[in-house]
Amino acid sequence: MVTLIYVGIRFLPTYDIPVERVPGGAAEPAPGSLVPALPLHTPAKGSPYEGAATTKLVRTKQDVWAAVLGISTAGVLVIMTVGLGAGWIVSRRLLAPLHEVSEAAAKARDGDLAYRINAVGPDDELRRLADTFDAMLERLEESFAAHRRFAANASHELLTPLATTRAILQVAGEDSSGEELAELAPMLRETNERNIGVVKALLELAGAEHAAFDADPVDLAALVRQVARDRAPAAAERAVTVRTHTEAGCPVAGNAALLRQLAVNLLDNAIGHNRADGEVRLAVLHDDGPVLEVENTGPLVAAEAAGRLFEPFYRARPRVGTGHGLGLAIVRSIAVAHHGSVTATARPRGGLTVRVRFPAR
Numbered sequence: 001m002v003t004l005i006y007v008g009i010r011f012l013p014t015y016d017i018p019v020e021r022v023p024g025g026a027a028e029p030a031p032g033s034l035v036p037a038l039p040l041h042t043p044a045k046g047s048p049y050e051g052a053a054t055t056k057l058v059r060t061k062q063d064v065w066a067a068v069l070g071i072s073t074a075g076v077l078v079i080m081t082v083g084l085g086a087g088w089i090v091s092r093r094l095l096a097p098l099h100e101v102s103e104a105a106a107k108a109r110d111g112d113l114a115y116r117i118n119a120v121g122p123d124d125e126l127r128r129l130a131d132t133f134d135a136m137l138e139r140l141e142e143s144f145a146a147h148r149r150f151a152a153n154a155s156h157e158l159l160t161p162l163a164t165t166r167a168i169l170q171v172a173g174e175d176s177s178g179e180e181l182a183e184l185a186p187m188l189r190e191t192n193e194r195n196i197g198v199v200k201a202l203l204e205l206a207g208a209e210h211a212a213f214d215a216d217p218v219d220l221a222a223l224v225r226q227v228a229r230d231r232a233p234a235a236a237e238r239a240v241t242v243r244t245h246t247e248a249g250c251p252v253a254g255n256a257a258l259l260r261q262l263a264v265n266l267l268d269n270a271i272g273h274n275r276a277d278g279e280v281r282l283a284v285l286h287d288d289g290p291v292l293e294v295e296n297t298g299p300l301v302a303a304e305a306a307g308r309l310f311e312p313f314y315r316a317r318p319r320v321g322t323g324h325g326l327g328l329a330i331v332r333s334i335a336v337a338h339h340g341s342v343t344a345t346a347r348p349r350g351g352l353t354v355r356v357r358f359p360a361r
Contacts, residue, residue, distance in 0.1 A: 001075055008071030041078040053076040097126040101133050113141040150312045161195045198326075217361065218256045220292060221246035221284045227263040228282055231271065235280065240271050240296075245283045249289035252358045255336040262334040263292065265327040266354055270296035274351070306344045306352065331356070 100117045107115040116137065119130035168184045168191070228244045235242045252259060270280040278297040285291045301309075308314050310332040313325040328344070331354075334340040340358040347353055 001072070001079065004075035004078075005068065008067075008075070013253055030133055038353050044263055058110045092127065096205065097121070101130055104133060104137065108137060108140070113137055113144065146311055149314070158195070158198060158341045161191045163197075165195075216261050217251035217253050220250045220259065220290050220358075221248060223256070224282055224284050224292065225262050227260060231264065231267050234268070235271050238271055238274065238278075239276050240274050240278045240280055242271075242280045243265070244272045245281070247284055247286050251361060252290050252338065253361055254358075258334045258337065262331050262356065265331050266292070266294045266356070269327050270352070270354075271293050272300070273298040275299065278351075287357075290358045292356040292358075293353065295347070295353045296351045297347075297349070300350045301346040301352055303346050306346045309344050309352075310342065328354075331337050 085311065097117070097119045100119060104115050104117050107113075116134050116135070117130040119127050121127055165188060168188045172184055172188075224246060225244055228242055232242065267280065267282065274296050275298060280294075280297075281295040283291075283293040283295075287294060310328045312329040315325050332342050335356050335358075338358055340356060342354065342356045345353045345355075
């Protein structure tokens with residue numbers, strides 16, 4: 001605005017300060033004027049300046065102020081028009097990611113979680129907002145897919161024993177002598193126990209993330225050593241050697257019963273999915289917080305399957321043993337309830353390395 005006003009005042013009007021003519025072609029300043037007396041010359045006819053001496057475009061200060069007001073007003077209008085236009089264009093470009101976020105939210109509301117914004121442009125707040133929204137949609141899609149798989153697998157796990165029970169009862173009902181019932185009773189009892197086991201595991205899985213914490217810290221090293229001693233007969237039955245290495249000073253603030261269940265599930269999984277004359281290594285380490293590491297020498301596991309082992313009912317191989325496919329899912333729930341994390345890594349020579357990391361006290 002200063003530049004516009006200066007240019008307007010400096011170059012646009014023709015200033016001709018009024019003077020009085022005096023004999024001899026000299027000019028005297030008007031009373032009270034600060035303009036010095038200057039000689040006046042009448043421009044020749046045909047000159048571009050002909051008549052300039054008698055043209056009075058600006059006569060008083062009020063004329064100057066009026067010119068300044070007009071030029072300033074025109075400058076304000078120009079600046080306002082250009083500013084509004086440029087602001088509209090810039091705001092449209094800057095707020096474009098918000099439109100994309102709104103569209104993605106609308107699609108997610110309608111059930112389409114596969115849509116991604118994939119924002120481009122400078123790494124500013126709106127770009128980071130769009131990237132965060134994409135990450136949230138990806139997590140939601142994975143979570144919903146896991147829940148769908150859980151529902152399907154749970155239905156299968158519960159439906160199969162029930163169908164077996166129905167078949168046994170039908171066969172026993174058709175035998176009036178009762179001999180078939182005596183033979184089928186152990187199978188019926190085993191099927192019923194399996195149903196009870198699945199339901200108990202589901203209840204443990206549901207309650208693991210909402211269990212009450214004990215006030216006193218739990219000595220993770222002592223707990224793991226006790227679990228190794230308790231499960232030694234099961235390991236000996238499968239000819240699996242269990243080696244334990246623990247470091248002192250690894251307390252975990254949490255629920256002792258749940259932490260024991262976590263260690264039992266990990267050890268049972270490492271023993272059950274192992275080769276004959278195999279080995280299991282239990283270690284409690286301190287690495288920016290307590291870490292429980294379980295490693296076994298089981299069969300080869302695909303790298304992409306290792307990450308899904310913590311999903312309920314998921315199995316990297318066909319059914320082995322009497323497990324329900326919920327052991328590692330319960331381990332993850334217990335770890336999350338204790339503000340920790342759990343990962344599984346496939347070993348190149350077979351088996352898994354499972355690491356449960358707890359936060360430092």
